[in-house]
Amino acid sequence: MSEAKKAVVTGVNNAVATPNSVSLKTFYSDMLLIRRFEERAGQLYGMGLIGGFCHLYIGQEAVVVGMQANIAPQDQIITAYRDHGHMLACGMDPKGVMAELTGRSTGYSKGKGGSMHMFSSEKHFFGGHGIVGAQIPLGTGLAFADKYRNTGGVTLTYLGDGAANQGQVYESFNMAQLWKLPVVYIIENNQYAMGTSVDRSSAQTQFYKRGVSFNIPGEEVDGMDVEAVYAAGRKAVEYCRSGNGPMILEMKTYRYRGHSMSDPAKYRTREEVQTVREKRDPIEHLGQKLVSRGIATEDELKAMDKDIRLVVNTAAEFAIESPEPDLAELFTDVIA
Amino acid sequence: MSTQILMPALSPTMEEGKLAKWLVKEGDAVKSGDILAEIETDKATMEFEAVDEGRIGKILVAEGTEGVKVNAPIAVLVGDGEDARATAAPKAAPASVPTTPAAAKAAQVPVAQTVPIKLEDPSLPEGTEFVTMTVREALRDAMAEEMRRDDTVFLMGEEVAQYQGAYKVSQGLLEEFGARRVIDTPITEQGFAGLGVGAAFNGLKPIVEFMTWNFAMQAIDQIINSAAKTRYMSGGQMHSPIVFRGPNGPAARVGAQHSQDYSAWYAHVPGLKVISPYFAADAKALLKAAIRDPNPVVFLENEIVYGRSFPVPKIDDYVLPIGKARVVRPGRDVTLVAHSICVGLILEAAEALAQEGIDAELIDLRTLRPLDTETVIESVKKTNRIVTVEQGWPICSIGSEIASQMVEKAFDWLDAPPTKVTGKDVPMPYAANLEKLALPTVDDIISAAKAVCYRA
Numbered sequence A: 001m002s003e004a005k006k007a008v009v010t011g012v013n014n015a016v017a018t019p020n021s022v023s024l025k026t027f028y029s030d031m032l033l034i035r036r037f038e039e040r041a042g043q044l045y046g047m048g049l050i051g052g053f054c055h056l057y058i059g060q061e062a063v064v065v066g067m068q069a070n071i072a073p074q075d076q077i078i079t080a081y082r083d084h085g086h087m088l089a090c091g092m093d094p095k096g097v098m099a100e101l102t103g104r105s106t107g108y109s110k111g112k113g114g115s116m117h118m119f120s121s122e123k124h125f126f127g128g129h130g131i132v133g134a135q136i137p138l139g140t141g142l143a144f145a146d147k148y149r150n151t152g153g154v155t156l157t158y159l160g161d162g163a164a165n166q167g168q169v170y171e172s173f174n175m176a177q178l179w180k181l182p183v184v185y186i187i188e189n190n191q192y193a194m195g196t197s198v199d200r201s202s203a204q205t206q207f208y209k210r211g212v213s214f215n216i217p218g219e220e221v222d223g224m225d226v227e228a229v230y231a232a233g234r235k236a237v238e239y240c241r242s243g244n245g246p247m248i249l250e251m252k253t254y255r256y257r258g259h260s261m262s263d264p265a266k267y268r269t270r271e272e273v274q275t276v277r278e279k280r281d282p283i284e285h286l287g288q289k290l291v292s293r294g295i296a297t298e299d300e301l302k303a304m305d306k307d308i309r310l311v312v313n314t315a316a317e318f319a320i321e322s323p324e325p326d327l328a329e330l331f332t333d334v335i336a
Numbered sequence B: 001m002s003t004q005i006l007m008p009a010l011s012p013t014m015e016e017g018k019l020a021k022w023l024v025k026e027g028d029a030v031k032s033g034d035i036l037a038e039i040e041t042d043k044a045t046m047e048f049e050a051v052d053e054g055r056i057g058k059i060l061v062a063e064g065t066e067g068v069k070v071n072a073p074i075a076v077l078v079g080d081g082e083d084a085r086a087t088a089a090p091k092a093a094p095a096s097v098p099t100t101p102a103a104a105k106a107a108q109v110p111v112a113q114t115v116p117i118k119l120e121d122p123s124l125p126e127g128t129e130f131v132t133m134t135v136r137e138a139l140r141d142a143m144a145e146e147m148r149r150d151d152t153v154f155l156m157g158e159e160v161a162q163y164q165g166a167y168k169v170s171q172g173l174l175e176e177f178g179a180r181r182v183i184d185t186p187i188t189e190q191g192f193a194g195l196g197v198g199a200a201f202n203g204l205k206p207i208v209e210f211m212t213w214n215f216a217m218q219a220i221d222q223i224i225n226s227a228a229k230t231r232y233m234s235g236g237q238m239h240s241p242i243v244f245r246g247p248n249g250p251a252a253r254v255g256a257q258h259s260q261d262y263s264a265w266y267a268h269v270p271g272l273k274v275i276s277p278y279f280a281a282d283a284k285a286l287l288k289a290a291i292r293d294p295n296p297v298v299f300l301e302n303e304i305v306y307g308r309s310f311p312v313p314k315i316d317d318y319v320l321p322i323g324k325a326r327v328v329r330p331g332r333d334v335t336l337v338a339h340s341i342c343v344g345l346i347l348e349a350a351e352a353l354a355q356e357g358i359d360a361e362l363i364d365l366r367t368l369r370p371l372d373t374e375t376v377i378e379s380v381k382k383t384n385r386i387v388t389v390e391q392g393w394p395i396c397s398i399g400s401e402i403a404s405q406m407v408e409k410a411f412d413w414l415d416a417p418p419t420k421v422t423g424k425d426v427p428m429p430y431a432a433n434l435e436k437l438a439l440p441t442v443d444d445i446i447s448a449a450k451a452v453c454y455r456a
């Protein structure tokens, strides 16, 4: 139990681990933390404590947990607005993330950023971006700086299937390959961009092939299987770290909730969502494996859930009780 | 251990809703992620999921109940007897979490509002009937009417067809006009904006919808370099009759990248026309004019105003000239100038000022380029005082331009310096208290109006 709790508090195991030493239990608790956190965020939204847009990551947990387990402390992470899971997986404090969602002074951006705009220089998490596609050149630039400064760092740049159609993605791909930049582009293909399914938006729906004309290798990965993500991520990160240039990973995944809290999601059937939940849920799936392989018992998993719910409840209480930012903060941080 | 399940807010603007359907019954075991009920908001029917595990002890609000207030208890969840340990953990259940007053206030975004003013239009025949409709409907009707009239008009943008518009402005258009003319695009703003300009060069009249104008920054090069300048660069041979439209300005709590007013940006550009109406009648008549106009037109709407209802004249083919401001209310003491959502603010301010004996004249600019300075000057000649109101940033703003024009052209009539009320000179903060502070308020307008009248 104390082991599970430690995993929750520190987020993922950020050390470069060999496949043998990777704790599947840590994957489980990291995914469950994201799930429980997001459920609670949805609830606080329902109570009017979180405003504006709030994009939940429920269903996609295996992607970020499997990827982040492969990176080293000097590496960088950047994503779009569906970012709570990425922040938790970077080891950012659930309290600070939740407090940002409620717009309080104790949030990661002092309440000024909100759900879509959080950052942590300590954890090398560069946001948190609301403009679809914008983070891809930014992530490419993070990798450029690492190569320039010779830090050995690799950048994980996450984007959606919808974002994959923005022109700046291909401008980035070209530069990244031209200059052999150490960046992994992780396309989280959850099959929808708002109400538009990939086959209604995309001439090439096999996103891992999107780098073909730039000679960037790509791989399709079962993004609902954290072990598969981990293995693919490991290869990709090593490839980039060794100076070979960029790589593309297409994660086949699924979001259970609407695009944001106010999306009625009429563009897909309830059965479609239920089927994924029942047959492919990344957390259920790993839980069953842990039990059947004798790595954990049902009771241990329950105890983990209990600990995680406590962490999330503490975060929610903190986020509700923290004060709003001081009014003087309106004019701070605009320019140095 | 039992907890209450509360009516959720399912959109930034929801205050109450209908409990349309229960998908569980008393005694059912539920776990997180299970769908409990269907709830109807002002815009959509949404599914509501369980967060905690347990059994439905009691249903407190029957299905079919309308007007259930957000945060009202709708059911009781009880822990399963044999599993009390697991359910004891979520102690901070919804019912026991206090809603702070600040956060509660933040959730109350202004919804539909009806302003009782008479929209005079001298061009209308005597005895014209008016119907009340939302700005959202007026915009849709304008597009539908123009599409019926002219096959070269088509609508293109993200989620405009099957989803019926991200903000439901294009509701019903796919059904009526089909997929040839109502086209869902990928998320490629620069691509489809440029494609629209090319199509306009080649004989079509595109309406390009940006989900919001924030995303048009991806495409601003095509709007300015390709659409606005081509008539000039080609010596008048080639031009682009295209309308770029969508919601502009801050919505509610969506943060810095999604809350920006582009009025001044586009008003700066020769070769463009820029329209930003407030009332439904103007939205309809000016959008129709924009679609027919041979120039590229930037049409700036407002998400919060979409749901407001106003009278619209019930006549066939109601079109208004671009470039004319509207005197919304005549007055003697001070001129208040605004456009878009801020017209609602000056209307409110004028009522309060009237109580204090200050008679404000209200001008709705409606078009920002070409700017109807004439109407503003005429008003200033009468009132000798002017306050401009907008949500955009203060530097190089619409108000800056008007002030400059007044100083140049109406200097002798001014009894006080022209004054601007604007959004604060900062990116939009997310926190409820800071966001409120960042936006112009009715009180700001009242103080500015009193100041130019030299009244405390």
Ligand SMILES: Cc1ncc(C[n+]2csc(CCOP(=O)(O)OP(=O)(O)O)c2C)c(N)n1
Pocket: A082, A130, A131, A132, A133, A159, A160, A161, A162, A163, A164, A190, A192, A193, A194, A259, B158, B187, B189, B211, B215, B218
């Ligand atoms: C440039 C831009 N265009 C449009 C939007 C509105 N928008 C926000 S998210 C989204 C869908 C993106 O889908 P995808 O990239 O698949 O990511 P997902 O939401 O599935 O995680 C759209 C159209 C935006 N934020 N920025």
Ligand SMILES: [Mg+2]
Pocket: A160, A161, A162, A188, A189, A190, A191, A192, A193, A194
């Ligand atoms: Mg997607």
